[in-house]
Amino acid sequence: EVRLVESGGGTVQPGGSLRLSCAASGFTFSTTEMSWVRQAPGQVPEWVAGINAGGESPYYPDSMEGRFTISRDNARSMLYLQMDRLKPEDTATYYCSRGIVVVGRRDLWGQGTQVTVSS
Secondary structure (H helix, E strand, O other), X not given: OOEEEEEOOEEEOOOXXXXXXXXXXXXXXXXXXXXXXXXXXXXXXXXXXXXOOOOOOEEOOHHHOOOEEEEEEOOOOEEEEEEOOOOHHHOEEEEEEEOOOOOOOHHHEOOOEEEEEOO
């Protein structure tokens, strides 16, 4: 069974940092492109970052403004998202996902971890 278990979310002040983790199992993680997707209540999902299978090629939308860094550890089947200079508008549930073009594929996401950026 494919499992993606996100962790590391929480509440942080604006300007703060969080590091999200995703533990993957049930598929060949080391050959699978991965992404992070976020969704705020009442809003459409937003693709946050992607990374190729080997980890050499990260992808980001311009909206991230260089604040987020995706990485992976294939030996441990772990995906990470380093989030810096957080803003209130970053508040959302963050999901890791298999694939790159995945905003419409909820079936590819994990269960999510909540990130709240608030004063």
